[in-house]
Amino acid sequence: MPDYLPLFPLNIVVYPGEKLNLHIFEPRYKQLVLDCIMSGKNFGIPTYIQNSVGQFGTEVEILGIEKKYDNGEMDIRSKGTRVFKVLKFDRTAPGRLYAAGEVEWVTYADDEDIVTKTRIRECMEKLYEALGLKSLSMDLKTDFKSFDIAHQLGLNLDQEYALLQMLHESDRQEAILQHLENILPIVLETEKLKERVKLNGHFKYLKPPEF
Known part of the structure; x- marks a missing residue:
C-alpha cells in the first residue's frame, strides 16, 4: 500500500542522511511545514528537473525551526531520511495549498567495492x-x-x-x-x-x- 506524503518539489537533490537548512517563505510551504510539525510527520522533496517534478525524491525530517519571522516565514533545519519514487502526484493535497503524492520507498543494495x-x-x-x-x-x-x-x-x-x-x-x-x-x-x-x-x-x- 503506497504512502501519501506531502511534497515540496525543489531543483536540488537531497540524499539520505544529508542535513538541509531551508528558508520557508511561500504560503503553501509555510502551511506544509506547520502541518508536519503539528502531526509529527515528514515531507518529501522530489527533484524538480527538466521543467517537471521528477519521479524520485527524498523524505525529509524536520529537526527544528531555527527562526520565525514576523511575516510567518521560517528558517528550518531538516535531514534526509529515505528515498521514494512518486507513483501519483497531486498538485494540491485535499484541502491544502501544497502538493502531495502517493509514494513507494526505494530499497538500496549496500554492495560497496x-x-x-x-x-x-x-x-x-x-x-x-x-x-x-x-x-x-x-x-x-x-x-x-x-x-x-x-x-x-x-x-x-x-x-x-x-x-x-x-x-x-x-x-x-x-x-x-x-x-x-x-x-x-x-x-x-x-x-x-x-x-x-x-x-x-x-x-x-x-x-x-x-x-
Whole structure:
C-alpha cells in the first residue's frame, strides 16, 4: 500500500542522511511545514528537473525551526531520511495549498567495492589538493558512502539525480570514480595553466641549450 506524503518539489537533490537548512517563505510551504510539525510527520522533496517534478525524491525530517519571522516565514533545519519514487502526484493535497503524492520507498543494495572506494579516496585527495581544499580530504570519513560525498564532486543536477536512482552502491561508486577520473586531468592542467600565467612577465632564469 503506497504512502501519501506531502511534497515540496525543489531543483536540488537531497540524499539520505544529508542535513538541509531551508528558508520557508511561500504560503503553501509555510502551511506544509506547520502541518508536519503539528502531526509529527515528514515531507518529501522530489527533484524538480527538466521543467517537471521528477519521479524520485527524498523524505525529509524536520529537526527544528531555527527562526520565525514576523511575516510567518521560517528558517528550518531538516535531514534526509529515505528515498521514494512518486507513483501519483497531486498538485494540491485535499484541502491544502501544497502538493502531495502517493509514494513507494526505494530499497538500496549496500554492495560497496572496497577497491573502487580506495581509488575514489585517492582521486578525491588529489582533486582537493589541486583546488587548495586539502582540509576537506582530512574530513573524509573512512566509512564514507557515495551519498556522503556526492555533493562534493562537482556534479551537475542531472548527475546527482542519476546517482539517487542507482539502486546499488557499487554502481554509484563506479559512476563517481569515472567522473573523478574524467575531471581530475582537466583540473590538474588548469592549475598548471594558472602557474604559467602567474610566471608570465617575471624575470626567468633559463639555461640556453648547448649546440
